[in-house]
Amino acid sequence: MTVTIYDVAREAGVSMATVSRVVNNNPNVKPQTRKKVFEAIERLGYRPNAVARGLASKKTTTVGVVIPDISNTMYSEVVRGIEDIANMYHYNMILCNSDKKKDKEIRVINTLLEKQVDGLLFMGGVVTDEHIEAFRTSVPIVLCATTDANRVIPSVDIDHEAAAYDAVKVLIEHGHRNIGMISGSLQDPSNGFARYQGYKRAIEEAGIPFRESHVRVGNYRYEAGLDTMEYFLQLPDRPTAIFAATDEMAIGAIHAIQDAGLRVPEDMAVISVDNVRMASMVRPQLSTVAQPMYDIGAVSMRLLTKLMKKEPVSNPVVVLPHETIMRKSVAHI
Amino acid sequence: MTVTIYDVAREAGVSMATVSRVVNNNPNVKPQTRKKVFEAIERLGYRPNAVARGLASKKTTTVGVVIPDISNTMYSEVVRGIEDIANMYHYNMILCNSDKKKDKEIRVINTLLEKQVDGLLFMGGVVTDEHIEAFRTSVPIVLCATTDANRVIPSVDIDHEAAAYDAVKVLIEHGHRNIGMISGSLQDPSNGFARYQGYKRAIEEAGIPFRESHVRVGNYRYEAGLDTMEYFLQLPDRPTAIFAATDEMAIGAIHAIQDAGLRVPEDMAVISVDNVRMASMVRPQLSTVAQPMYDIGAVSMRLLTKLMKKEPVSNPVVVLPHETIMRKSVAHI
DNA sequence: CTGTTAGCGCTTTCAT
């Protein structure tokens, strides 16, 4: 009932090898023969079996991507970048959510490897030795919006420390010296710790004394911004500006400030890092340092294709530029 | 260099069949033998080859999902629902973006079929005869947040007409009789035409004359809401309430109203359908009719597992309930 | 409970 390459061969009066050649666009086929084969394919409605092909050729034209949570817009944009490029190179993509749980990450990596993916794109939280161990395989890996501490694995990301630094610098340049930070988890190397470091460096470079009490940690989400602001709002020495580690928390902060009867940016300025779609969909529109999520995905996948084809890559650890986007949430003090 | 089932068999001093049995959890293996095999697997670092398994068993434990655009939050939430259930049943997911382009849809469906997916989840715009033709295969299909005109293909969706009707009904119950609509494309059967129909029915049932001039079509996005409101705002007989076909357009509408110096909901009420995360992240928070995207994905995938296992399903066309969520964007006139 | 033996549908030398 399923029509195979053998059926096509018989129908066209050639051997399976020849059919295989035309299907794979091998030039060593007489045009006339090629035509005969195509006609047979058409007549029989033949559809090549990619699984059999994968077994014989040891290539699946499929890559695995592990992602914390596809329903998070930051990540889904990365995935769109990945898929567009994958598509361009005729790869498909098996997607697995990991929720940044180490066990789940390791498990899906193994599943993906069992499925014989030709390459792996990994987005996650921290890359442990256990991860490195799981990556120790013959298929190429690239870390996507993620880096390992020693930068030994190919990766594509921005410089989170510098991005945060730039954001806080904007505040300072607008005359602010009392700046609170809503941070991510300090255990999280990129979105958490690195951005915290950037804040600290900018503050200190400006000669502003760093105060532990002026940073609160949140879970990256809108609600965390909302909640955390309660703390800053009731401070006797209330900050005139807030740097949030993510746009979502920044938007929460803006609303908390407004709900308290104050104005953004007049009474309090807000800036952050990310530039999600939503950032230009709030009032006032959020100033932020843009992280090029789509490009991170696209560049990662492009890098992976090179690795899979064993092409030489000059720089396997790429750091994409970030960009400060001034909108309406920051004003001079 | 790659270790196969045969290597394990030799190492454990059993046949490949036995190794296959223990790997597949077949109970017909003496515990002692099982132990020997596991040890050999461990020692050799054996990892089963899912491609070979797929070829032999004709099952890949992989499903294909075609989606318009993963970077759209509506869809990415559906995908999260799909993946959670897929994971539960040990399926993986190959994801393809189609941008609702018919050609691309047909192309990826064929690719997915070549890859021998065990089932297919399709999210798209309109389901044409050409689609039905492509679906004519032995693998089960379920339409996800999508339906075919004749309801012959298994599907999971909400009743868009009723959802829109309910939303407009809320406006009417709050005393509004001059209600503008920001619609989606009338060519789009669910998010577009059905919601338009719901609006019309609610209006007419309330004895309000339907006016073509009171509906404008947008492209579902924030900017469309923003732009379209300019029209309504300058109308001599300005509406007191707006029904938008999507939350994004509704949020755009809210901002346009506010930018014009009017207040929501006091001067103009706004309601819509969707309930994206952002709906509760604007001021005023948006009242809307919730579409259970995650559940649509989860239920679709659950239905697909039944179809793949050839289990009987009582109702292959499921309509999930929607729910009116009252927040702050609607008030009595 | 375990082993033997055919394939699954294709790619890929190696001949011709």
Place this chain on the structure above:
DNA sequence: ATGAAAGCGCTAACAG
């Protein structure tokens, strides 16, 4: 330019 034949690594009868 084309064909023959040997696998790819595994599952699934079937036999014992």
